[in-house]
Amino acid sequence: MTKLYGIQYLRAVAALGVVVFHAAERNGGHFVIGAAGVDVFFVVSGFIMWVLAETRQPSPVAFLKERVERIVPLYWIATAVMVAGGLAGLFPNMKLTAFHIFGSFGFIPHVSPSDGGTWPVLVQGWTLNYEMFFYVLFAAVLFLPAARRFPVLALVFGALVCLGLALQPDGPVLRTYTSPLMAEFLIGAAIGKLWLAHRMPPAALGAPLIVASIAGFALVGFGHLPYGPATLAPLSGMLLVGVLCVEKAGRVRHMRAPTYLGDASYSIYLWHTIAISVVVKASGILGLPALPAFILSIIAGTIAGLFCHELLEKPIAAWFKARRRHRKVQYAA
Template identity: 35%
Template sequence: MSGPGFSSQPDAALLSVQYLRAAAALVVMFFHVSVLTQETWGLDPERVDHVGAAGVDLFFVISGFIMAMIVARQGAFDGKDFWIRRIARIVPAYWVITFFVFALAALLPSLFQTTTAELLHLLLSLSFLAVDSGDGSTVPMLGVGWTLNYEMFFYAIVALTAGLFADRRLLGTSGVIIALVLAGVLIDPANPTLAFYTNPILLEFVFGVFVFRIWLRARSRKVGLAPLVVLVAGVLLLVWQWERPLVDWRPYYWGLPATAVLYGALQVVTFKSAFLARLGDWSYALYLTHVFVVTFYIKFVVPLRVLGDMPWEIHYLVMTILAFGVAAGFYTLVERPLSRWVLNRLRPATPEPQRAAATGPAE
């Protein structure tokens, strides 16, 4: 079955997705800097940079967009290849960090407040299942990994509807997600697993699918200043909520502005920057590793007397440079080699030109 006519060739506009990935990972890091600073020194919790967590919402909207783009490509949908690419992209790097956390919890338990080296918790974390490991929480060993549990759940729905029911427009995927969210609103489940898989945050994947459909139609038309207005409006809405605490309906407060940012950026941010694209390549590594860098810096570096009263702007800059440096090393030495190894082991040999054409710049 052929797709709806979307070419698999990379589009310059998709570079904006790479740039946004880097920005999303960076603001998530800033959120954790703010939270850990408050926790470490008991500063005013009202001054926490809450909206930095909206980087996660932007990631989810981007994920919805990318999955819609992949499924819409010309040619038959290959469910096996879809899963192989998702596994190679997500699993190896995450497993390495998860095993690292487990080892730290076993050897240096004093470093952690709640995380312990429990085998059941490790296995649940590695399986990407949001299941209560015994304490009423579904959070995996690597705290930020809860977002990857949502990602894998979304991929499963996409593979089911596109692979079994030829849902190339992801209408079925969107319908399933909307039904789950409505069920969660009506039932308000007390079970943490059911609450997780019916959380309204799932709607942000649907937002991304919607952005793809709109972008696909608009990319060959003259759209004027509308995308720029939408982009600026999305950014301003997020800035306006800078210190708004986390809320139940974050898809409304943060998801919709993130959707506006993605749509606007796709149309407006079309310049090429090898530097920003490289930061986008490192975004997943940054997301997985930044907590270690930030925690070490805040707990052990900032208190050093030699730093004196150095402004926090300088601390932020130093942490950003260190975090991206660690991310670059992790990407180069761990993430990329392991992903390629898994991809080559699981996927049958493909002629190089065909393989290059099947790989978009933002997968």
């Protein structure tokens, strides 16, 4: 898959939006629309997975293995750090149980004993429960002929969402996997299908779609539109289509900084809250006003993610790549 710089910029914006959301929340402010970065991530993820699968044609096992290698090790490391910090008493409000720890490492949606929310030890890891479930379902449809994959995927995701809307399940597992958020992956996959079929809207609509989606996000942020998948999923899809239209016209320039932030977006997403917690605690000790603490939180969260991208994510990816290359050499011999 040729690198689409517009996609990288979207990933960077989504990750930074989540960073600002958490920095504001921890410093007594509000930037709720920043959390919509998750919705953008889900739509982009559906797009990327569809395009990768259709262009590379991996086996279901190979697809799932690659996704596990990409997602799991770094998440497990971050979760282990949180568990160690909790056991050491660094997070006074954190309550740990054996199942909470097990469920966090196993991508099992469960109720946190700390506050009753449906999330793992590393709170933002709740989105990875959705991602891993999507990967499993997507790997399953790869067993089918190419022409049947999207209809079956749409049928399964549509059935899950309809089931959730009809039953409103209370259990964390059913509540998670029948959430309307599941539709965001399907929207991304549908856009990926249109992209590969060269059936995108005219390039002239790219900029208006981007502007319209940003205006929509702003209206959600100011409370004029409801916050939720029913609003954010179409806006995220509109934003992605707009960016792809501009990309198709060759109007997206390669800029090193946002591209790098896009590459590091997963590390930023995983590690930023730990750095923000340190800054908030230090700001309280030093008596820093809310605004400087807020700015420092954003900077620290982003830098922590970049460091982990360089020191953990890239070496882990390189190790898996070298391992695959070594196996190919062995098989060839």
